[in-house]
Amino acid sequence: MSCGNPHETDCSEVLDEVYLYLDLECADERRDLIRTHLDECSPCLAEYGIEQEVKALVARCCGNETAPAELLARLRSKLTELRTDV
Numbered sequence: 183m184s185c186g187n188p189h190e191t192d193c194s195e196v197l198d199e200v201y202l203y204l205d206l207e208c209a210d211e212r213r214d215l216i217r218t219h220l221d222e223c224s225p226c227l228a229e230y231g232i233e234q235e236v237k238a239l240v241a242r243c244c245g246n247e248t249a250p251a252e253l254l255a256r257l258r259s260k261l262t263e264l265r266t267d268v
Contacts, residue, residue, distance in 0.1 A: 185225040191215045196226050200233050201258070233261060 185193055196219045202208040203216045220227045236257060240249050 185223050187223065189219050189223060191219045193219075193223060193226050196220065196223070197229055200230055204234060204237055232264075236261065 196216050199208060199212070199216060203213060206213075208216070220230055240253075240257070
């Protein structure tokens with residue numbers, strides 16, 4: 183996916199790493215690049231918002247439990263399909 187605007191970090195890279203960003207699992211320097219990109223790129227920000235909502239929904243439904251790996255894989259697969267359709 184690309185919004186057509188030049189960015190320091192490509193849209194597809196940002197969306198591929200959005201889970202790492204959400205889970206605070208990437209280096210601070212990488213988080214800064216992703217945050218800057220999301221601030222500048224409304225299509226990616228919209229996609230990030232959707233994924234953030236799904237993550238919040240899973241957290242509410244699972245409470246303090248960790249979601250099963252199979253569920254996470256299915257959600258990521260479905261989100262990838264949705265991203266491809268957009």
